[in-house]
Amino acid sequence: MLGNMSSDCIFCKIAAGEIPAKKLYEDDQAVAIADIDPRAPLHVLVIPKQHIASLAEVGASDKEKLLAGHLLGVANQLAREQGLSKGYRVVINIGPDGGQTVDHLHVHLLGGRTMHWPPG
Ligand code: 5GP
Numbered sequence: 001m002l003g004n005m006s007s008d009c010i011f012c013k014i015a016a017g018e019i020p021a022k023k024l025y026e027d028d029q030a031v032a033i034a035d036i037d038p039r040a041p042l043h044v045l046v047i048p049k050q051h052i053a054s055l056a057e058v059g060a061s062d063k064e065k066l067l068a069g070h071l072l073g074v075a076n077q078l079a080r081e082q083g084l085s086k087g088y089r090v091v092i093n094i095g096p097d098g099g100q101t102v103d104h105l106h107v108h109l110l111g112g113r114t115m116h117w118p119p120g
């Protein structure tokens with residue numbers, strides 16, 4: 001479900017510029033910020049400006065699906081710009097079992113080291 005800004009959501013506040021973050025990219029739909037607790041030399045979060053609780057909420061409309069795809073495209077663009085020519089990882093955690101801790105959809109872009117599989 002697409003929604004308006006959720007007043008108690010940290011990523012809504014970051015997207016609105018109310019809480020500072022290191023912004024690496026911004027367009028009318030999305031913002032990319034450096035993760036506050038990086039798990040790789042490059043750890044970026046790509047966040048929709050609209051409040052969507054998680055990927056599990058995406059699918060009711062083409063608009064939502066296009067937005068989710070846009071987030072992946074932005075992650076790929078940033079990876080290219082950051083020179084991650086040997087590869088990188090994109091992760092979306094969904095819900096408690098998926099390890100999601102912030103209930104606003106975000107795409108993790110991790111790079112700059114060799115990743116392990118499977119993730120923990
Ligand atoms: P999740 O576990 O929900 O997939 O990922 C949430 C991510 O958001 C974590 O990697 C965490 O370090 C990051 N994070 C949480 N709060 C903030 C914040 O206030 N600023 C930034 N830049 N990252 C945050």
Ligand code: ZN
Pocket residue numbers: 005006009010011012013050051052103104
């Ligand atoms: Zn939000």
